Amino acid sequence: MGPGNAGGTARLPSVEASTQVASELGQGRRRLDGEKAQRIVSAMRASVGLRGAAGSTFDHVAQEAGVSRGLLHYYFGSKERLLVEVVRHDCDIRMDALEEGMSAAGSVDAIVAVLVQHLEDLVEHDPGAYALVFELFSASRHNEELREEMAELYRKVRDQVAAALRAKQDDGVVSLRGDADGVASVLLAMGDGVALQLLSDPAWDASEAFRAGILTARFLLGDSG
Numbered sequence: 570m571g572p573g574n575a576g577g578t579a580r581l582p583s584v585e586a587s588t589q590v591a592s593e594l595g596q597g598r599r600r601l602d603g604e605k606a607q608r609i610v611s612a613m614r615a616s617v618g619l620r621g622a623a624g625s626t627f628d629h630v631a632q633e634a635g636v637s638r639g640l641l642h643y644y645f646g647s648k649e650r651l652l653v654e655v656v657r658h659d660c661d662i663r664m665d666a667l668e669e670g671m672s673a674a675g676s677v678d679a680i681v682a683v684l685v686q687h688l689e690d691l692v693e694h695d696p697g698a699y700a701l702v703f704e705l706f707s708a709s710r711h712n713e714e715l716r717e718e719m720a721e722l723y724r725k726v727r728d729q730v731a732a733a734l735r736a737k738q739d740d741g742v743v744s745l746r747g748d749a750d751g752v753a754s755v756l757l758a759m760g761d762g763v764a765l766q767l768l769s770d771p772a773w774d775a776s777e778a779f780r781a782g783i784l785t786a787r788f789l790l791g792d793s794g
Contacts, residue, residue, distance in 0.1 A: 612630045614659070614701065622704040666687065668733055700768060759786070
């Protein structure tokens with residue numbers, strides 16, 4: 570009996586489907602155009618939120634994005650590579666919003682308020698963003714290429730936050746108690762840690778944790794009060 574066909578004959582793709590894939594792939598290896606890329610990334614993100622990373626397949630994503638499965642393989646190569654693109658896309662959006670808020674902050678308290686609001690909005694309104702990062706981290710422990718991609722993403726985020734802190738220090742808004750990279754790393758670690766606990770235990774009252782985190786952040790930023 571042939572695979573995938575109860576009648577004993579392997580089912581070949583239609584001429585139309587083969588022509589579509591050949592046309593899409595025959596233009597040489599390049600990035601997906603913006604519209605298709607957005608559909609694929611959105612479809613994978615939605616699938617992870619619904620099924621988890623392990624349960625999200627190229628078949629699901631291709632169907633929900635309205636593109637050929639072969640196109641996903643061609644451009645991303647593996648599910649893990651697509652997951653990295655989803656996390657990178659999320660990080661870019663979040664960092665743009667965070668940098669915009671920090672650039673307008675004129676005091677330590679204002680910067681801390683931006684950081685806290687950013688974390689609260691993500692956990693309350695978009696918990697899938699952190700869930701995706703944590704799922705990808707778990708997968709990266711068994712995939713060296715994926716681990717390197719995750720490391721690069723974290724380096725990029727740390728560098729962006731550190732650059733924003735340096736700019737605020739140059740403007741006299743903060744007086745960092747340590748190197749900007751180190752302070753950025755600790756601030757990110759606090760956010761990730763609280764988010765993980767909230768995702769694991771949604772009923773947990775995190776008010777005291779937020780209060781302690783705010784005091785720590787203010788100290789790191791040079792607040793003397």
